[in-house]
Amino acid sequence: MLNETSLLTSCLAxxxxxxxxLAREINKHCGSGTISSKAPYNWLKGARPRRQLPYLVAQIVSERLGESVTVEALWPQHFSSTPRPEPAAATIAEPGAPGTPAADPDPVAVALDWMLADEQEPPSQQRGEEVNPAAVDMLFARVRQLRELDDSSGTPLAMDWASQDLQWVxxxxxxxxxxxPTGAQLHRVIAELCQFIGWLAADMGMVRPxxxxxxxxLRAARLANDRSLAAYIISCMSYRAAWDGRGTEALRLIGIARRGAGHGTGIVEALLATRQARAYACLRDETACHRALDEAADLSESAPSSLDSPWAYWLTPAVMVADAGRAWLxxxxxxxxxRxxxxxIDLLGTSQPRNTLLHLTSLAEARLKLRELDGATAAATHALSLAEEVTSLRAQVRLSTLRRLxxxxxxxxxxxxxQRADDLLGCCSVP
Incomplete structure (x- = not known):
């Protein structure tokens, strides 16, 4: 029997x-076949969706209603106001203490702790069966495979796999x-997996996880003494703050990342400069943004290979150019x-579909502002074609905004x- 008094029932009404x-909307976000068309009936009876689905349901309902609807409100018998246990990516443990829920720390304070800390010997341990070096190599290969899977499809399946791998490490x-040395490698794997899961969670609108x-x-990268990886993670935190319009926090975080990483050359340093420019753009500081973009362009043009940072394989001059365009917008x-x-987008080619999709929405928006309607239509049509193949809540939000424009x-x-946007997004035909 359906619970006619539940909040989810009320929201659907x-x-x-x-x-x-609702099932169709979830499958649009996560990929065809993620859930059956009848699964939400069980939720209306009081059952809780699996893994990250409660948060995705809350996100979809909130977006469509234009108001905040939390999982705690939708499923009060399963969730409380304490830190969320779902999805797997949201259960964060201190390194070396699997399964211990973490408090909700201040990102700026944690970043400052990293910047000010002295380098120390990576952790080691004498008890237990010895870690096989081949297993560590397999873990790094696995992370690369998961990144490539996400590049091609953006499926939440990558998050589930990465979360399981994180628990294993x-x-x-x-x-x-x-x-x-092996301890450093293990913590480097943890840092990479956490960055990857954190980025996927951010793309799905799951702020706390x-x-x-x-x-x-960041803490794992600190134990591994990998300053480039730590700075990259902080830059992701900065980028996420900028998405939400928290420009001051974004600028503080990226400033810490750049100072902690040290100034030099390389594609990673170019990325940090680009993300600093995005923080300045969020604060509408055109002079500082322009200066940071010029610095990023100089660094990316002279950047050596990122062989020492294999996780940075996706960082290319094309990425820097397109990100600069978003800052100017x-x-x-x-x-x-x-321009x-x-x-x-031309330089990206077919290499990064989700990045291309996001930048195409920006290109269409820029052309609309210039009243270049044919060019805007072409960019939007290309973006909608990619959106049929790539899963990204962030892209869905961008496309929804573009549809209104x-x-x-x-x-x-x-x-x-x-009309095509309506069909894809499941929204009504009136603005």
């Missing part, structure tokens, strides 16, 4: 959605023996944004774009 419609650290993963990853400079975004204009081509 307000949206005029059937349980099958934590057990190796806690229960096996290893020397200091994302923050917790980044913090654990946020500063209200659509002409310059259009940089078009060049960056397109609805202000009227032509046969634009109406086709709006």
């Amino acid at each position: 307000r949206l005029e959605w059937s349980p099958e419609r 934590r057990k190796l650290v806690a229960k096996h023996s290893y020397d200091a 994302s923050r917790s993963c980044f913090v654990e990853g 946020e500063l209200g400079r659509p002409k310059r944004a259009e 940089e975004l078009a060049r960056g 397109f609805s202000r204009y009227d032509s046969a081509e634009i109406r086709q774009v709006v």
